[in-house]
Amino acid sequence: xxxxxxxxxxxxxxxxxxxxxxxxxxxxxxxxxxxxxxxxxxxxxxxxxxxxxxxxxxxxxxxxxxxxxxxxxxxxxxxxxxxxxxxxxxxxxxxxxxxxxxxxxxxxxxxxxxxxxxxxxxxxxxxxxxxxxxxxxxxxxxxxxxxxxxxxxxxxxxxxxxxxxxxxxxxxxxxxxxxxxxxxxxxxxxxxxxxxxxxxxxxxxxxxxxxxxxxxxxxxxxxxxxxxxxxxxxxxxxxxxxxxxxxxxxxxxxxxxxxxxxxxxxxxxxxxxxxxxxxxxxxxxxxxxxxxxxxxxxxxxxxxxxxxxxxxxxxxxx
Amino acid sequence: xxxxxxxxxxxxxxxxxxxxxxxxxxxxxxxxxxxxxxxxxxxxxxxxxxxxxxxxxxxxxxxxxxxxxxxxxxxxxxxxxxxxxxxxxxxxxxxxxxxxxxxxxxxxxxxxxxxxxxxxxxxxxxxxxxxxxxxxxxxxxxxxxxxxxxxxxxxxxxxxxxxxxxxxxxxxxxxxxxxxxxxxxxxxxxxxxxxxxxxxxxxxxxxxxxxxxxxxxxxxxxxxxxxxxxxxxxxxxxxxxxxxxxxx
Numbered sequence: 304x305x306x307x308x309x310x311x312x313x314x315x316x317x318x319x320x321x322x323x324x325x326x327x328x329x330x331x332x333x334x335x336x337x338x339x340x341x342x343x344x345x346x347x348x349x350x351x352x353x354x355x356x357x358x359x360x361x362x363x364x365x366x367x368x369x370x371x372x373x374x375x376x377x378x379x380x381x382x383x384x385x386x387x388x389x390x391x392x393x394x395x396x397x398x399x400x401x402x403x404x405x406x407x408x409x410x411x412x413x414x415x416x417x418x419x420x421x422x423x424x425x426x427x428x429x430x431x432x433x434x435x436x437x438x439x440x441x442x443x444x445x446x447x448x449x450x451x452x453x454x455x456x457x458x459x460x461x462x463x464x465x466x467x468x469x470x471x472x473x474x475x476x477x478x479x480x481x482x483x484x485x486x487x488x489x490x491x492x493x494x495x496x497x498x499x500x501x502x503x504x505x506x507x508x509x510x511x512x513x514x515x516x517x518x519x520x521x522x523x524x525x526x527x528x529x530x531x532x533x534x535x536x537x538x539x540x541x542x543x544x545x546x547x548x549x550x551x552x553x554x555x556x557x558x559x560x561x562x563x564x565x566x567x568x569x570x571x572x573x574x575x576x577x578x579x580x581x582x583x584x585x586x587x588x589x590x591x592x593x594x595x596x597x598x599x600x601x602x603x604x605x606x607x608x609x610x611x612x613x614x615x616x617x618x619x620x621x
Numbered sequence: 622x623x624x625x626x627x628x629x630x631x632x633x634x635x636x637x638x639x640x641x642x643x644x645x646x647x648x649x650x651x652x653x654x655x656x657x658x659x660x661x662x663x664x665x666x667x668x669x670x671x672x673x674x675x676x677x678x679x680x681x682x683x684x685x686x687x688x689x690x691x692x693x694x695x696x697x698x699x700x701x702x703x704x705x706x707x708x709x710x711x712x713x714x715x716x717x718x719x720x721x722x723x724x725x726x727x728x729x730x731x732x733x734x735x736x737x738x739x740x741x742x743x744x745x746x747x748x749x750x751x752x753x754x755x756x757x758x759x760x761x762x763x764x765x766x767x768x769x770x771x772x773x774x775x776x777x778x779x780x781x782x783x784x785x786x787x788x789x790x791x792x793x794x795x796x797x798x799x800x801x802x803x804x805x806x807x808x809x810x811x812x813x814x815x816x817x818x819x820x821x822x823x824x825x826x827x828x829x830x831x832x833x834x835x836x837x838x839x840x841x842x843x844x845x846x847x848x849x850x851x852x853x854x855x856x857x858x859x860x861x862x863x864x865x866x867x868x869x
Contacts, residue, residue, distance in 0.1 A: 413676065498713035502775070505669060506726040506782060507703035516725070517715060617716055619762055 347596070354593025357586045363594060369552055372578045377587040379594050381556050385469075385564030386598060388557065389548065390538050392473035393480065397533055400477070401484030402519075402526055408485075409492040410514055430482035434542035441475030442467075442546035463561050470560040472548030479543055480533035487532060491525020492518060521617065527610040531603050538599040541568040567595040622647040622816045623668055623786060628682035630663060630672065637663055640682070641842045643835060650812050652831035652848065653820045656863070660840040661820045665788050668818070669705040670698050687785065703730070706784035710791040712771035714763035714778070719746075719755050722763045722774060726782040741781055748814075749777035750807050769800025776807065780815065787811065789819040793826065805830050824864060828852050836860045 361378065368376035404422075412419040451465035464470075495518055503513040541549070550563040551573065557564040571591050578584030623645040630638035638660050645651050653661040663672065668686060672678045684691055691701055703726075714722050723742045732738055742759070746752040751773040755766070763774055772792060779787060789808070793801040808817060808830050821827055827834055828848060835845040836859075844851060844860045855861045862868055 496713065498709060498711055499715060501671065501674075501709065502713040502715065502778075503725070504674070505671065505702055505707040505709075506729065506778065507699050508729050509699055512729060521716060618764075 350589060350593050350596060353586065354589035354591075357590030358593065362590060366554075366556070367552075371552070372574065372580065372584045372587070374583065374587060377590070379567065379570070379591055381553060381565040382567040382570050382591070383594065383598060384556055385549075386538060386567045386595070387602075389469055389473045389476065389544065389564065389566070390534055390602060392469065392560070393476040393537055394530060394534065396474060396477040397480050397484050398526070398530055401481050401529065401533075402488050404481075405485045405488035405492060406514060406519075409489055410510065410518070426482050426485055429478075432479075434479065434540055435545075437475055437479045437543040438545045438547060440478070441471055441543060445471040445474050446547055467546060467548045467550070467563050468561045469548055469557055469564050472544040472564070473560075475543045475547045476537045476540065479540070480537055483532045483536065484526075484529040487529025488522065488526050491522040491528070494525065495521050524610050524614050524617075527606055527613070531606045531610075534602050534606065535599060538602065539568050539595065541566070541572055544569065567591055567598065571595065622687060623818070624683075624685040624688075625667070626683040628664075628667065628680065628684055630660075630667065631679040631681075632675075633677045637840050638667075639840045643842055643845055645816065645818060646833065647816050648812055648814075649832040650808060650817045650819060650830055651833040651835065652827040653818065653835050653837060654822075654824060654827050654863075655837035655843075656868070657822075658839075659837040661835075661837045662790050664837065665790055665818060665820050666707075668786065668788055669702050669707055671707065673698065703782055704784050705786040705788060706779040706782065707788045708772070708775050708779050708790065708792045710794055712768065712775045712795070714766070714771050714774050716762065716764055718760045719763045719766070719774060720759040723778050723781045726778060730782065745777040745781035746774075748780055748811070749773045750803060750810070751777060767800070769796045769803060772796060772800070772804060773807065776804070776811075780811070784815065786816045786818070789817065791820050791822060794822060801826075824852070836863060838863070 357374075363378070363383065364380050365378040366381055367378040371377045404426075408419065408422065412422070446465065446467055449464075450468065450471060451462070454462055454465040457463075499517055499521070500513055503517045504510070508516070544566060548563055549566045549569040553563060553565055571588060574584050574588045574591060578588075624643070626642045628638060628641045629636060641664060653665060655661050666672045667680065667684055668691070670691060672680070680692060686701065686705060689696070715725060717725070720742055723745050724738050727738050727741055732741075743752060743756075746755060751770060754770060755774075758765075763771065766774060772795075776787075776792070792808075793804045796804065805826060808819065811817060812832075819827075819831065831848045833846065834848045834851040836843045836851065836855075836857075838859060844855060844857050846856070850856075851860060852864050855864060
């Protein structure tokens with residue numbers, strides 16, 4: 304009853320001719336990769352070559368004089384501190400809020416209900432808002448409304464919170480990077496095998512216990528990835544901090560969250576657009592950009608290292 | 622021990638379980654058999670309310686554990702699940718150490734004393750016939766165990782919290798014959814302390830280890846009787862056709 308399919312394998316196994324399709328596909332993919340790496344090396348190489356000579360211990364550890372377009376008066380310590388603090392404060396706000404939102408969306412919310420869909424639409428739209436709009440939002444909402452409101456409540460005569468400040472810039476950045484953290488966290492929550500949640504519940508755990516003891520610890524690497532992405536994006540952003548906390552020049556280092564701060568990215572913009580002598584300012588410009596890249600890489604390196612350690616511990620079962 | 626009367630389950634509007642009435646006896650192994658999709662796993666999960674996790678599931682009729690209606694409003698589902706444990710088809714150990722896997726359920730209950738936890742961990746691993754194999758690597762990851770060992774670990778994890786009932790959803794279907802044999806021997810041992818209900822595709826397995834067997838077909842309980850009777854002299858023709866392999 305069974306039909307025999309006459310097999311075609313009467314010819315030999317040796318390949319005959321070249322598979323042009325595959326070769327072309329491989330070649331195009333490789334070319335694209337090389338192209339991207341090339342661009343990366345050109346940009347980074349350019350910064351390193353021109354920025355490295357500018358680096359000195361004095362450059363990174365002292366405060367600049369008022370006329371910082373001059374090689375001898377330029378220094379970036381306040382900018383390093385300003386950028387670092389605003390990124391760290393942003394992280395303190397964006398990670399808890401982003402992770403909690405992601406947990407709500409994956410573990411609690413019913414995916415079909417209308418308010419869940421509104422939340423998801425809001426997150427997508429938030430991700431598409433131009434940076435300058437965040438800057439304006441931050442100025443209006445955080446600086447004037449909330450900051451001014453705090454000042455009114457405390458009855459201060461001269462504005463303490465109702466003016467551009469570290470805290471407002473950090474919060475504005477936190478709002479801006481929320482979508483990144485939420486999406487990265489959601490991805491890692493979804494990647495957890497559903498069997499684990501079932502196992503936990505079947506042992507008599509509540510949903511909250513399951514989330515805190517099983518789900519979150521396993522999602523930690525993904526959450527850190529979200530943090531890394533947020534930090535990378537925020538460290539270089541200038542528009543959101545323009546009206547919310549960055550200053551052209553400050554004589555002192557920032558002491559509290561209500562102080563303004565100088566910033567590496569903003570300083571780069573100032574050097575590039577307002578220098579009286581661009582030839583003299585160019586080396587300082589490269590030096591500043593180099594320090595910014597170094598800072599971003601360092602912040603990321605710490606987070607990547609922490610993530611690798613957590614992943615290793617997870618694999619070996621603590 | 623476990624009892625249902627006219628239990629019906631709906632996924633939205635479609636009825637998956639039809640009028641099931643059954644009384645499962647204490648300290649015995651009861652097997653649920655039937656072709657794929659007949660509802661035996663769904664029915665099993667009614668007893669620890671794991672179906673609550675699925676959206677749109679509705680249950681009517683009575684379902685009792687130890688005489689108590691478990692779908693009553695006042696019932697604490699968490700307590701129920703401590704009393705009615707479950708082992709799943711695919712072993713699902715937590716990505717933690719072997720020790721921490723067993724200790725998880727104990728710590729949930731607030732047991733803090735290290736010595737007490739260690740004692741129960743050893744007792745459970747012995748009870749699951751896996752102590753000798755893992756006693757020297759308790760603090761290594763559970764994911765490093767073989768499939769059969771992982772499943773026995775899950776059984777140890779389930780019995781560590783001393784439930785009264787053990788629900789097992791095809792616990793050996795993903796295992797090789799030797800590992801399956803070990804799990805089956807284990808189940809026969811365990812019934813001294815627990816009431817066991819096992820869903821299985823494997824009819825030989827049902828004859829080997831169960832005392833009572835329930836045959837399900839398209840959401841209905843067709844026949845429920847002592848295993849020997851079901852397999853040698855079933856009352857219904859449908860049952861006979863299934864156990865002799867004429868379909869399914």
